[in-house]
Amino acid sequence: MKTRKKYPVEFRAEAVKLVLEQGLKEAAQRLVIPKGTLAKANWVLAAKAGGDKPAPGARSVTELEAENARLRKELAEARLDRDLIKKAAAYFAQASLPGTLG
Structure with missing residues (x-):
């Protein structure tokens, strides 16, 4: 059974920022995580839905x-x-x- 890696809030906020600024592929390469991880994670969708609300912990x-x-x-x-x-x-x-x- 695979265990899911839990990323810190700060890391997720930075990942969302990079995806929005540079795109999914570039963000995944820069963060050294699989593109699928970023695509499947709802971090970007949650950030877009939240509007101007800052990420938790930011x-x-x-x-x-x-x-x-x-x-x-x-x-x-x-x-x-x-x-x-x-x-x-x-x-x-x-x-x-x-x-x-x-």
């Missing part, structure tokens, strides 16, 4: 940019915390040595 550029900015801020804060901890650890390691800092 996010706009604005949303991605906002998330990117938030993650950059979190990373900067984490780096500051890490640097502070390194300095504190070095200070206390030196302080624990005999004959230093009192």
Whole structure:
């Protein structure tokens, strides 16, 4: 019995985009999946029926940019915390040595 391969939402959205822009044959070649898989899958039909509705899991550029900015801020804060901890650890390691800092 064959098991059907389950493709991630992002992959399906990209596949639909490629089929609509380049055609079935070119999209199948670019994605390295059988043309029959794309033809039999209802991804394109569902996308056309949905109209302007984005694919499930798809996010706009604005949303991605906002998330990117938030993650950059979190990373900067984490780096500051890490640097502070390194300095504190070095200070206390030196302080624990005999004959230093009192």
